Amino acid sequence: MQAVVSAQDVVKTYPGPRGGERRTVLDGVSLNVASGEMVVVVGPSGSGKSTLLQCASGLDAVDGGSVVVAGTDLATLRPEAAARFRRSTIGFVFQSYNLVGALTAAENVALPLRLATGKADRRAVREALGAVGLADAADRRPGELSGGQQQRVAVARSLATRPDVVFADEPTGALDTESGVRVLDLLRDYASGTTSVVMVTHDLEAAARGDRVLVLRDGVVHAELVAPGPDDVLAAVAGARGGSR
Numbered sequence: 001m002q003a004v005v006s007a008q009d010v011v012k013t014y015p016g017p018r019g020g021e022r023r024t025v026l027d028g029v030s031l032n033v034a035s036g037e038m039v040v041v042v043g044p045s046g047s048g049k050s051t052l053l054q055c056a057s058g059l060d061a062v063d064g065g066s067v068v069v070a071g072t073d074l075a076t077l078r079p080e081a082a083a084r085f086r087r088s089t090i091g092f093v094f095q096s097y098n099l100v101g102a103l104t105a106a107e108n109v110a111l112p113l114r115l116a117t118g119k120a121d122r123r124a125v126r127e128a129l130g131a132v133g134l135a136d137a138a139d140r141r142p143g144e145l146s147g148g149q150q151q152r153v154a155v156a157r158s159l160a161t162r163p164d165v166v167f168a169d170e171p172t173g174a175l176d177t178e179s180g181v182r183v184l185d186l187l188r189d190y191a192s193g194t195t196s197v198v199m200v201t202h203d204l205e206a207a208a209r210g211d212r213v214l215v216l217r218d219g220v221v222h223a224e225l226v227a228p229g230p231d232d233v234l235a236a237v238a239g240a241r242g243g244s245r
């Protein structure tokens with residue numbers, strides 16, 4: 001199967017506090033995602049999960065290694081081209097939904113379409129909202145929706161452009177169990193089609209629904225599990241915690 005995301009030996013450093021020595025937050029992490037695959041990233045707080053997502057999606061530049069998404073080496077793109085590339089190829093879902101409060105659900109979903117293509121096809125917007133079960137909420141603003149509904153709008157928004165890959169950082173982190181399962185089901189369904197999903201989560205039950213699970217620890221891959229059960233994920237994360245600084 002073709003790799004949609006191919007991040008090799010990624011190194012990411014941040015300046016130390018008060019101009020001190022730079023800290024290495026990712027120390028040679030590789031992440032390969034096949035078409036239609038759902039890869040889940042778990043690991044203790046501070047292990048580098050969000051940083052890996054930011055580097056693999058081109059939101060942040062790497063200090064070493066390479067990131068190729070849908071055949072494009074992100075290092076070859078200037079900032080403007082990179083932004084264009086992200087809009088057309090990548091979808092994002094964040095823990096805090098990141099919807100625009102002044103816009104309706106439909107307008108929020110239309111936003112990335114407008115940015116990517118210059119226009120927002122009404123049908124595409126309707127379809128995207130319908131796919132997440134919110135056709136009736138098209139004219140409501142985020143403040144009039146529950147957290148779970150807002151996150152489903154965010155999922156619809158991330159998928160309206162039909163991206164090759166969606167990066168989701170703790171998409172169920174702020175949701176109750178039932179809403180979380182619903183959002184997860186959506187992402188899982190999308191990942192069985194042509195869209196790949198890379199998801200960070202602290203929920204090990206949720207993690208076990210991935211085709212593959214990457215366990216990070218202190219900026220390195222501690223373990224990689226293929227189609228694991230919840231117990232396998234639990235054991236691997238406990239192992240990663242045990243050795244954490």
Ligand SMILES: Nc1ncnc2c1ncn2[C@@H]1O[C@H](COP(=O)(O)OP(=O)(O)OP(=O)(O)O)[C@@H](O)[C@H]1O
Pocket residue numbers: 014015025043044045046047048049050051052
């Ligand atoms: N912009 C930044 N500047 C400096 N240090 C940063 C920056 N972003 C992250 N870090 C550091 O990098 C390390 C990894 O952070 P990251 O956010 O990737 O962890 P995480 O695994 O997502 O944690 P969590 O589960 O708490 O979200 C942490 O020690 C964090 O303090």
Ligand SMILES: [Mg+2]
Pocket residue numbers: 049050051
């Ligand atoms: Mg994080």
